Amino acid sequence: MSPIPKQLFRCALTSKNIQLGTKIASKQAAIEEAGRVLASLGCIESGYIRSMFEREKMETTYLGKGIAIPHGLPKDRALVHQTGISVVQIPAGVCWGPGQIAYLIVGIAAKSDEHVSILAAVAEICNDSGAISRLARTDDVEEIIYALTTQQHSRPNIEEEKIDTEAIEVVVPKQITLHLQPATIFSKVALTFTSKIRVWYGDKCADGQSVTSLLKLGIHGGTPIRITADGPDAAAALNALRATVEYKLSLGEESKLPIFEAECWKPVLHDWIISGISASNGLAIGPLIYYRPEELVVTDTPQGTHKEKEALQHAVGKVKIQLRQQISQKESQIEATIFRTHLALLNDRELLNKVFQKISDGHSAAWAWNSVITQCITEFSQIENKYLAERAADLNDIRQRVLQLLLGTERRVIPVPGESSVLIAHHLLVSDMACLDSKHIIAICTAEGTPTTHAAIIARSLGIPAIVGAGSAVLDLLPGTICIADGSAGKLYIKPNEETLASARQYQMGLKGQQKEEYQARYHPAVMRDGYRIKVVANIGKPNETIGAIEAGAEGIGLMRTEFLFIDGPPSADEQYAAYTTMLHALDGLPLTLRTIDIGGDKVPSYISTPKEGNLFLGMRGVRLCLQQPEIFLPQLHAIYRASLIGPVRMMFPMVTTLEDFRAAKELAEGVRQKVGAPPIEIGVMFEVPSVIFLASEFAQEADFLSIGTNDLVQYAFARDRLHASSVQNVDGLHPAVLRMVAMTVRAARA
Structure with missing residues (x-):
């Protein structure tokens, strides 16, 4: 850690700014206390606290990882006498929003940008879960001052690579292209080691701890790469990076939301058409508006x-x-x-x-x-x-x-039209799409771009019809011109006549009617053609996905992958409880099935210590790791049983291989249940390995329900990694052997 230069840190932070050990029960009280401290220091007028509440109504100030940064609106800067920071420590935490528990409240009053150095330090703290935990409980004011007035500076020089003593060659899985997200995953793992990591692709070499360096290699799936490591932990680094390439990169494969072929509108004869590329399906009618952000002018006038x-x-x-x-x-x-x-x-x-x-x-x-x-x-x-x-x-x-x-220029902002309009632009950035008013922008047409840009991906996620790569001709159209944007066909129809407009509106009505029928039927029971009733539940990985699942017609959550709560750092029992109760409130009486943390194999957070293993998928995984590390398992069990007092919860254990493991996990769970004072809940077991299939009858006697995890079951049954390029063609979930194992499980459950 290097101290920030005094001239950079002009915003004083002393013990007077900090409140330790505060007991606060609500977000409102926390914001008020942060504002009170600022007012007592003479930084603000009391009216600025109201501005802090108004800001919170507009957008959450929860930064993540237990830290919130309440501050007022720019329009109320006149109420700020001098830039100041207040810190309110709440060891027990306060609920800031669904699944959000804040322990450090950093109140900000800024006349200009003097506070940015502290915000940068806060951002660095968010990368260190251990630091947040310490600061939330410390009784030493100086520790908080030090944390908020220092920043990480890691800029080692990149030297020419010398001959490395250790190296491996690994084939990138066939379905992977090393684009931004997989490169991010790789570099994040590489950065946990002190050794210098290099990645060789053909005759090109990259710094394995740099995202941009990795991206420049242009690595294709199904091709070999050579990874070298030079340093004291080289062997461990190479072992971890081999596992990352072979098993974990697919977790970084973004959902590209493919453009499904849709039945296109078939217009009557129309002369003025600009053709582009379909980027998001749908049909929209409206006047054109333009987005022409000014190009930034950069001059080289250094001030030292x-x-x-x-x-x-x-x-x-x-x-x-x-x-x-x-x-x-x-x-x-x-x-x-x-x-x-x-x-x-x-x-x-x-x-x-x-x-x-x-x-x-x-x-x-x-x-x-x-x-x-x-x-x-x-x-x-x-x-x-x-x-x-x-x-x-x-x-x-x-x-x-x-x-x-x-x-010092204003941020690019897409104009908000007074009526539903078709947006025309040369191109759009992700940050443009983030502030787009999807209620009034009913379609997009850009001169440049492709369907696989991140801006196009977001358009599809928002359900906005989009045409890209339409050429410069779209930039010459007059604002206000009525057009029909057909995202499905990638065509923009200019100044359509009444007959064409009527045809398009009729198509829209038919499409809306079909969507309305599907939407209205989403809560109807799912019944097979032979009359057999199926209960349809959703699999999710984040609490905020619950509402979308229910809105889509799910009859509950059949699998909540709780390990995704652990990705960025170890959540406390209170944080887990907040996440589970958020889901239960959204479910409103529908059942929630929580799979306990499934860590190991391709999902090993850096803060969890696991033994060095030759094959990560055959080592400490799932319930085995939980039994070995109860400090992770017990807080989760505590949170689950507390949540069961709020609504219907079921729990199941992953990667169980023996009855002994299942019984041991149930015994720990029972001890926690009695401490919490909760009634018994249903406890199930995941069937993911052949050993439990052959003991299905015995497990059925002791478990309340069985859940088949076919992904892992297939790879363990055939001894083939489902993610590996050389095996993917031979892993078949419908193979007779797999279907027989499923049938054996069903028979045991029904017996």
Whole structure:
């Protein structure tokens, strides 16, 4: 940790700003206390506290990982006498929103940007779950002051690679392209080791701990790569990275929301048509509006090396905070995942090294940032892999966001039309789509772009018809011109006559009618043709997916993968309880089945210690690991039984291989149940390995229900990794052997 220079940290933080050991029961009281401290220091007028509440109504200030940063609206800066920070520590935590428990409340009153250094430090703390846990319980004011006035600086020089003593060769799974999200996963694992990691692809070499460096390799699935490690933990690093490539990269495969072929509208004869590429299905009618953001003008007018480096740190830190807030606010997992990849780019040390070097060479922060990112965009655009080349748009997005702060210009904002309109633009960035008013923007048509850009992916997730790659002709149309945007066909019909408009409206009505029928029938019971009733439940990985599942017609949650609550850090029992109760309130009496944490194999968070294993899928996994590490298992059991007092909960144990393991897990659960004082709940077992299939009758006697996990069952039955490129064709879930195992399980359950 390196202290922030005093001239960078102009916002004083002393013991007077900090309240330790506070007992607060509500978010409202926490915000009021943070504001009271600021007022007592003379930083604000009392009316600014009201502004803090108004900000909270507009958007949550929960930053994540137990930290909230309440602050007022820009319009009320006149109520700020001087920039100030207050810190309210709540050891027991306070509920900030569904599944959000805040322990540190960092109140902010800012006249300009003097507070950004502390926000950057807060963002760094969010990467360290252990630090948050310590700060939430410390009785030492100086520890909090130190944490908020220091930042991580990790910019080692990238040297020429020497001959490494250890290396491995591994084949990237056939279905994987090493695009932004898999590269992020790989570099995140590599960064947990002190050894220098290099990745070789053909005659090209990349820093394995840098996302942008990895992306430039243009790695295709089904091809070999060579990974080298030089350092004291080289062997462990290579072992972990082999497992990451072979098993874990598929977890980073973003949902690209494929464009399903839709029955297109068939217009009557129409002359004026601009053709592009279908990016999102649907049909919309409305006037055109334009989005023409001004191109940022960057000049090289440095104000001194130190000041320029400070400016860059400020800007990058602030964008990181904006991204974290957007991630926490997005209900769509697709959008949240895209923003996480942008955050990874901002954390890329190779990228930042180059910018800082240019500043050291005498250039301004804005010029250095623009120069380095533009060069990187050029390199990406030249990658042969088309999908990887399109990731240049993500780099352009973070280029724009940071430059806007460095140059002091206003953020790009898509105009909000007074009526439902078709948006025309040269191209759109992800940050543009994030602030798009989907109620009034009923379709999109861009001159450039492809269906696989992240902006197009978000359009599909929002259900907005979109046409991309329509050419410069769309930019010459007059604003207000009535058009028909056919996203399914990738065509824009200009100035349609009444007959064409009537035809399009009739098609829209028919489509809406069909959708309405499907929507109204979503709660009807699912009955097979032979009259057999099937209960349809949903599988989810995040609490906020519950409402969408129920709205889609699910009759409950059949599998909640609780391990995804553990990905970014170990959640406390209270945080888990908050997540489970959030789901139960949304379910409103429908059943919730919680699978206890399934860690191991391809899902091993860095903070969990597991023994070194030659084959991760045959080692400490699921319930075996939980029995070995009760400090992880017991808090979860406690949270589950507490939640069972709120609504109907069932629990099942993953990766059970013997009756002894199942009994041991049930015994621990029973001890927790008695302590909580909860009534018994149904406890089931996952059937994922052949051993339990052959003991199905015995398990059926002791378990309340059985759940078949066919993904793992298939690979263990055939000794073939379902994710490995050489095996994927031979892993068949409908193989007679698999169907017989399913039949054996069903017979045992019915007996």
